[in-house]
Amino acid sequence: MTTARGLIARGSSLTVEDFLLDPPGEGEIEVEIGAAGVCHSDLSMVNGTLAPSFPLVLGHEAAGTVIAAGPGVTRVAPGDRVVLNWSPPCRDCWFCARGEPWLCETSGAPSAPRGTLPDGTPLHVTLGLGALATRVVIPARAAVAVPAELSFADAALLGCAVLTGFGAVRNTARVAPGESVVVFGLGGVGLSVVGAARAAGAGPIVAVDVSPAKEALAIAAGATDFLVADDALSRAIRGLTGGRGADVTFECVGRAATIRSAYRSARRGGRVTVVGMGARSDIVELSALELFHSGRTLRGCVYGAADFDVEIPRLAAAVLDGTLDLRPLVTHHATLDESPAAFARMSRGEGARTVVLL
Ligand code: APR
Ligand code: ZN
Incomplete structure (x- = not known):
């Protein structure tokens, strides 16, 4: 003992x-x-x-x-x-x-x-x-x-x-050089995703958080842009991604609402990776037509x-x-x-x- x-x-x-x-x-x-x-x-x-x-x-x-x-x-x-x-x-x-x-x-x-x-x-x-x-x-x-x-x-x-963030970028989303990336939630996990996206040669890398104080942390980790999650977010993301939305988005909060934002922020044919661990009762609603017509891929990523x-x-x-x-x-x-x-x-x-x- x-x-x-x-x-x-x-x-x-x-x-x-x-x-x-x-x-x-x-x-x-x-x-x-x-x-x-x-x-x-x-x-x-x-x-x-x-x-x-x-x-x-x-x-x-x-x-x-x-x-x-x-x-x-x-x-x-x-x-x-x-x-x-x-x-x-x-x-x-x-x-x-x-x-x-x-x-x-x-x-x-x-x-x-x-x-x-x-x-x-x-x-x-x-x-x-x-x-x-x-x-x-x-x-x-x-x-x-x-x-x-x-x-x-x-x-x-x-x-x-680190394993979670790097794995999400390399193994699940398979981010390629030059792809545009949006990361929601800038705690240890989201900042690790930002760093891994930078290492993969992605750009722009748009970091999103509810807290404006996360901007300096996001830029230090390798983000090229920072946005506060507010009502104008979707327009701002489109403005940074050729009007289409991003090639790849990551949800690092663990909430249905941010999964939906990550989904909507991806371009047609884009890849959405859910890294955050949410509650069983928190249900994500997606339009059946949009899911089909947008051609997006939505994937969960467990432990990288x-x-x-x-x-x-x-x-x-x-x-x-x-x-x-x-x-x-x-x-x-x-x-x-x-x-x-x-x-x-x-x-x-x-x-x-x-x-x-x-
Ligand atoms: N939109 C954007 N960012 C948000 C929102 C929102 N609606 N709500 C919260 N955030 C931000 C917080 O301000 C914080 O910066 O998400 C970030 C979460 O960071 P941490 O609490 O440090 O969490 P972290 O340890 O990084 O884990 C993130 O991954 O492994 C899972 O269970 C973990 O679900 C959690 C997620
Ligand atoms: Zn953990």
Whole structure:
């Protein structure tokens, strides 16, 4: 039994508390967390968008050091620096066998409780990780080793925002050089999409947010234009895209209304990628005739539609050789005790990623 400390939610109330973890069992590892990002999906756990079980350890975008391994673990060893995967594939089901591990049949299943509060209450963990904590015990397949020179902060961001954003651009939308792009929502995920679109040679790259304060962040991440989401938005987007709408649009908010805006902002024959994770009850209405006649493609993108084990080492190498700069994604650093403030900021739409250093 080890003692860990983490950010625990009971509904919308967030507190930093000690809890107890069993040592790693067969196929499991214990990881000392070095850094964890605060992602909107964590906020969705506590603001009513999703309905998880409580008490819940928050956090699913993280990196750390393996400190113990249970029997049968061969893919990582104590001392390894690892990035955590919130949807580790089984490598055995129909989807994994056909090379689509991000759609693994085990993904999205509620995770078993892990650890207990000092009074014995079982704890639930966000997306199988619960990584806004000093330690986690997880299946070894939910960790991939990266070079020790990669900072914990950069490694953590690779594990959700960066993989999601780059994967949406490269794997789902397959953005080509010279294509026009519109990105809705400029948090860590949307800014990562902007950076990936820039790296793919797209242009113009139009960034859209409700908050005018996001302009500087969007431009620093690689956007060529910034628009505030208001009543004149559609006209402004057409003005920047030859009157037709964009070749490719991305929704990085997680709401039906912005999915509709992203859909309407694409040109005839354009591609619309839904990156945001919305609520089950938030229904997108599309005109049947428009869907047919516009010839647009509407696709969801789960976790970058990427093989985590292949893509994370590649992204890590790009950070280390200087071709991928993650600084534009991060606006705040915090300690674990300061992490509740990061959730408050995120719900006000302020800043982008907060990286919590453990
Ligand atoms: N139009 C445009 N932008 C909007 C709108 C809107 N109607 N409503 C909110 N936004 C902006 C916010 O101002 C904020 O800048 O969307 C951004 C969302 O950023 P974050 O809260 O930092 O979220 P992020 O972590 O980037 O995640 C985005 O991807 O993985 C999913 O669950 C996650 O659905 C969420 C999405
Ligand atoms: Zn996330």
